[in-house]
Amino acid sequence: MDTITHTLFGLSLYGATDKEKMDRRTKIAYLFTAVGASQIPDIDVISQAWDTEGLYQMWHRGITHSIFLTPLWALLFYILCLLFFKVKDRRLFFLGWIGAFIHDTSDLFNAWGTGYLEPFSEIRITFGTIPIIDFVFWVIIGGAYVLSRKKSLVNRPFYFRAAWVVIILHVGFQSLQGYYLYQKYSHDYGQVALSAGFIPTTFQVITKHEGNVTIFQDGLFQHKQTLYVLESQEEADLDRLFANNPSAKTLYQWSPFVVIVEDDNKIGVFDPRFYRNGQSFLFESIEH
Structure with a gap:
């Protein structure tokens, strides 16, 4: 968080x-x-x-x-x-x-x-079932604060304790959805990862089968949508990349799976869970 x-x-x-x-x-x-x-x-x-x-x-x-x-x-x-x-x-x-x-x-x-x-x-x-910044938490805690201000000191803890119950229920509900989606996609893809959206019940489901990485938008109240189809250059030799950019090796070990990029200009790896608008937040590469 x-x-x-x-x-x-x-x-x-x-x-x-x-x-x-x-x-x-x-x-x-x-x-x-x-x-x-x-x-x-x-x-x-x-x-x-x-x-x-x-x-x-x-x-x-x-x-x-x-x-x-x-x-x-x-x-x-x-x-x-x-x-x-x-x-x-x-x-x-x-x-x-x-x-x-x-x-x-x-x-x-x-x-x-x-x-x-x-x-x-x-x-x-x-687990990928809660976004790194979850505004639902903010709303729940903010609501508890506002309600508690109207009560005496002895009664104020009740609202924050109630907020913790609601937070646990929110995390549980999101995680049940994530578990369902994970199981659903695991039948068709060798590797699956989740990344929860900022709007509750929305998820990005990141899948990898051989060299193909597909990112779907899916959720309890929305239809499945294909967002990105990426090709990972699995045959690429990563030894030189790791030798010249140690952060790339760390990313490769840290991520559930990566997309390998190689062209005439560079070779690199990125975590597809953070792929937005044609690039990933976590990308490490070197120039050829």
Whole structure:
């Protein structure tokens, strides 16, 4: 998910917490933990500063997004609250744990994927059933905030807790549709990947059979439509590409599958899940 959504998740966790008997310092510690733990796995973006081998694609959403690291993030925020706010409350540990867990788990559902099981597995798990920026989350959380402002402090957590229930239902409904589409296309194509659209219930289904990559628009309330038909040059020799552009090798390993491009001017690979208007956001190449 994007930074704004992760921040909103943290604020929603804070909003769902009963703060009626808390003093100001304790409230600040809870807010710091809820928002901070909801953001901390993305600290891996700083690895761009020392990446000289084209490995950032694997590092981002890698070990820092591991489910096994979530209790360590929680412990970090518990210690920080003890040091800076002088607040000793074991519930802060569990709040931080939930925040980090939601961050890592929510990232599973969009097309980018995450190293959820690192260091025991380098597989990038991706369901592709929620867009990286899902405005439905914003609307749900915004609605909870507006409704809660009209109530007393003691009643406000109810609306944020209800928002979390609606968020889970939304993710579940989207994922059921994605599972149906995946199974539907898997019968006819060797490789299938999903990329959810910004409008709920709409999906791009990316398929690959031998050297042919086809991108479909499909969904529960729309007819199947062919958007792009791409040809991957599977016979191309990628060794020189990987030797001269290490990021291309990383992309090749990171993506569920790639489209290989080769002509008189260049050779490269791109991830078709991010293909829009004749180009992909993730494309690595070298000139001949």
